[in-house]
Amino acid sequence: MSMPIDAWTKxxxxxxxxxxxxxxxxxxxFLALPQRLVAAEEQWILDQSTLTYHVxxxxxxxxxxxxxxRGKGVCHEEQCDFLIAVPVKxxxxxxxxxxxxxxxxxxxxxxxxxxxxxxxxxxDSKSATIHADLEVQFAGQTACYKQVPxxxxxxxxxxxxxxxxxxxxxxxxxxxxxxLTLPVKNEIPIRVEMTWRRQ
Amino acid sequence: MRExxxxxxxxxxxxxxxxxxxxxxxxxxxxxxxxxVADSSGAAVPNAKVSIRNLExxxxxxxxxxxxxxxxxxxxxPGDYEVTVSxxxxxxxxxxxxxxxxxxxxxxxTLTALPAEPQPQSxxxxxxNASPGNAPxxxxxxxxxxxxxxxxxxxxxxxxxTHMLKIHQRLGLITTLPMIASVATSINAGGRDTSNxxxxxxxxxxxATADLYFTTAYFAIRAxxxxxxxxxxxxxxxxxxxxxxxxxxxxxxxxxxxAYSQKNNGERVHGIAKAHxxxxxxxxxxxxxxxxxxxxxx
Numbered sequence: 001m002s003m004p005i006d007a008w009t010k011x012x013x014x015x016x017x018x019x020x021x022x023x024x025x026x027x028x029x030f031l032a033l034p035q036r037l038v039a040a041e042e043q044w045i046l047d048q049s050t051l052t053y054h055v056x057x058x059x060x061x062x063x064x065x066x067x068x069x070r071g072k073g074v075c076h077e078e079q080c081d082f083l084i085a086v087p088v089k090x091x092x093x094x095x096x097x098x099x100x101x102x103x104x105x106x107x108x109x110x111x112x113x114x115x116x117x118x119x120x121x122x123x124d125s126k127s128a129t130i131h132a133d134l135e136v137q138f139a140g141q142t143a144c145y146k147q148v149p150x151x152x153x154x155x156x157x158x159x160x161x162x163x164x165x166x167x168x169x170x171x172x173x174x175x176x177x178x179x180l181t182l183p184v185k186n187e188i189p190i191r192v193e194m195t196w197r198r199q
Numbered sequence: 200m201r202e203x204x205x206x207x208x209x210x211x212x213x214x215x216x217x218x219x220x221x222x223x224x225x226x227x228x229x230x231x232x233x234x235x236v237a238d239s240s241g242a243a244v245p246n247a248k249v250s251i252r253n254l255e256x257x258x259x260x261x262x263x264x265x266x267x268x269x270x271x272x273x274x275x276x277p278g279d280y281e282v283t284v285s286x287x288x289x290x291x292x293x294x295x296x297x298x299x300x301x302x303x304x305x306x307x308x309t310l311t312a313l314p315a316e317p318q319p320q321s322x323x324x325x326x327x328n329a330s331p332g333n334a335p336x337x338x339x340x341x342x343x344x345x346x347x348x349x350x351x352x353x354x355x356x357x358x359x360x361t362h363m364l365k366i367h368q369r370l371g372l373i374t375t376l377p378m379i380a381s382v383a384t385s386i387n388a389g390g391r392d393t394s395n396x397x398x399x400x401x402x403x404x405x406x407a408t409a410d411l412y413f414t415t416a417y418f419a420i421r422a423x424x425x426x427x428x429x430x431x432x433x434x435x436x437x438x439x440x441x442x443x444x445x446x447x448x449x450x451x452x453x454x455x456x457x458a459y460s461q462k463n464n465g466e467r468v469h470g471i472a473k474a475h476x477x478x479x480x481x482x483x484x485x486x487x488x489x490x491x492x493x494x495x496x497x
Contacts, residue, residue, distance in 0.1 A: 059494055070340040081334030085342065095432030097364075097493070100425055104361045109353035112346065113337070140283075140291035173293055178365075180372060180494055 042122070044080065046071030047158065048195040051086055053167075056185040064091035064102065073196070075122050084116040084194075088138075105177045106139045114138045116165075125159060125198075128152055134165060143171040150192070158197050165190040228300035233271040234307045236264045236284055243268025244310055247286035250351070254279040254295070257362030259355055284308045353425075360422045367418035371490060374411040381405045382483055389458075389468070389476060398459055405455055412448050412486075416441075433492045440489035447482025454478060 049069040055062045068090035073082040088108030093099055103109060117135045124130045131147040150163035168186045169176050176183035236247040249270045250261040255278050264270045277300040284292045289310035298304055337347055381404040387393060388401035419441075430438060454475035458468045468475070 070342070072335040072339050074335055083335040083337070083340065085337055085340055087346065093432075095434055096428055096430050097434035097437075098432070100357065100428060101361055101364075104354075104357035107354060109357055110349040110351055112349055113342070115337070117334070119334075140285065140293075142290065179368075181369065 042075040042080075043199040044071075044073030044075075044082070044196045045199055046084060046194055047197045049084075049086075050191075050193040051091075052191040052193075053091065054189050054191070056187070057179055058182050059179065062093050062098065064093035064099070066090040066092070069194070071194070071196070073120075078122045080120050080122055080124075082116075082118045082120065085113045087112055088114060101177055105174055106172070108139075111138070111140045125152070125154075136165070136167070136171075138167075139172040139174055141172040143167070155195075158195050161192070161194045161196060163192050165192060228277060229274045230277045230298035230300060231271065231273045231303040232275060232280070232282070232296065232298060232306055233303060234269065234305050236268045236270070236286075236308045236310065238289070238310055238312060241309075244286055244289070247284055247289075247308075247310070248351070249308075250283045250285070251275070252281045252283075252358065254281060257358055257365075259358060261351070282306055282308075284310065286310065288313055356423050356425065360425065363418045363422035367415055367422065370411060370415040370418065374408060374415055375486075375490065377404045377407040377411065378483055378486065381408050382479070385476065385479065393462065395463070398462055402455065402459055405452060409448060409452050412444075416445065436492045437489045440485045440492070443485035444482045444489065447478055447485065451475065451479045451482050 046069060049067060049071070051066045051069055053064045055064070066086050069084055069086040071082065071084035073080045075081075088103060088106055089099075089112065091099065091102065093102065115137045117137075118132045120130060120132060128151065130150050130152060132150060134145045134148055136143050136145065145165055145167075148163060148165055150161050153160040153162075167188050167190050169184075169188055170186055176186060178184070232251060234249075236244045236249065238244055243264075243266070245264055245266045245268055247264045247268070248261055249264060249272070250259065251272060252259040253276060256276070258276070260272060260275075262270050262272055275298055277298050279295060279297050282294050282296055289312055292308050292310055294306070294308075296304060296306055381401060384397065384401040384404055387397040454472055457470075457472035458475045461468050461472055
């Protein structure tokens with residue numbers, strides 16, 4: 001049994017149309033997929049950081065500085081989750097005795113890291129100022145700071161972020177350390193300066 | 200001779216009695232802290248760490264809850280304590296309690312569960328599979344388990360160190376009072392026309408200074424060292440000054456005793472005893488500098 005020539009021609013045209021459809025489908029998938037992959041894979045890495053806590057005492061104004069923070073941000077569906085962690089031990093106030101005392105009152109040996117978590121819209125990276133809700137874990141306690149302002153300065157593929165977290169000792173149930181029986185102030189603002197790199 | 204021996208024996212008995220009494224009293228009037236640790240549903244939390252710290256003495260102890268979530272800490276010195284309850288998966292709970300002599304205080308803690316920690320991810324997988332549920336974790340940041348894990352033992356060491364140094368600091372401040380008074384009274388004690396009373400007052404103040412000084416020094420010397428820590432900053436100067444005022448505080452009373460004896464014999468202060476004044480001034484100066492170095496920022 002053989003097919004008539006018309007039927008062969010019709011079948012050949014259908015096959016050609018199907019192939020074109022498939023080609024268009026593959027092409028559209030090929031064009032669309034990488035964008036989706038790029039969007040899903042966007043990450044931010046903390047390149048450099050300077051965290052400075054400030055302690056006020058009637059006789060002293062002390063600052064402790066750390067450059068040891070590590071951080072990462074993972075973006076998905078236009079939201080980025082950031083995690084920053086810094087060892088409590090890494091803060092240097094210029095005096096080893098004071099640093100050990102700080103480590104003791106903040107339970108730094110038992111809870112060795114300070115962690116900060118936040119979620120930001122991806123579009124915030126284009127703003128000059130952002131307001132972040134921060135969840136800070138420190139000394140075995142968790143404190144939340146709402147709408148903390150940070151200034152953003154884009155520099156090529158990097159962004160510099162600067163701001164101050166209005167932390168207090170009581171937020172983390174830390175008894176104020178004393179010097180010559182005089183306690184330090186409850187406020188310990190933490191100045192944050194970070195450089196983030198898009199990956 | 201017999202009378203002297205009797206006096207000595209009486210002193211010894213008095214000393215033993217004064218040393219033994221607080222210990223006996225502490226044993227007799229010991230307090231107990233007991234209780235139960237549960238989660239928000241009321242279910243027992245076993246193996247939770249219950250730590251207590253005496254807020255006055257800094258003495259610390261800890262215990263783990265048993266299978267029923269209960270714990271019992273007997274033989275505690277009455278006073279104000281900080282109680283901390285910690286266990287993985289729950290927020291740390293801390294409270295202050297007061298233990299009274301001979302009583303058992305029941306402390307029940309209800310812990311709040313923490314939200315589940317994000318699962319560890321490899322850097323390669325974390326991007327493509329990123330979702331709000333798999334935010335970065337500490338392992339993603341490259342922290343090793345040793346860096347994340349706390350050390351209650353090291354914390355206890357730090358607390359003991361701080362406690363001893365706080366006493367050192369307070370005693371050091373108190374020592375300055377008789378020291379200043381000794382320097383002030385030395386003007387009347389060392390001159391040509393000095394009375395026995397002036398010298399005696401100076402000697403008593405000097406002795407009080409020396410006693411307080413060596414007690415102060417004891418708490419600094421016996422404070423535990425933290426391994427791997429090098430002295431930096433003003434504390435180095437503070438410690439360096441101890442090499443001057445330490446020997447000075449040994450020499451000053453010896454030279455003072457010689458000068459006192461010479462004066463009482465109607466002699467002029469002579470020989471090595473003449474160094475009493477200058478040594479005392481250098482010692483007081485070094486002590487003051489050590490105090491200021493950790494009190495004021497230069």
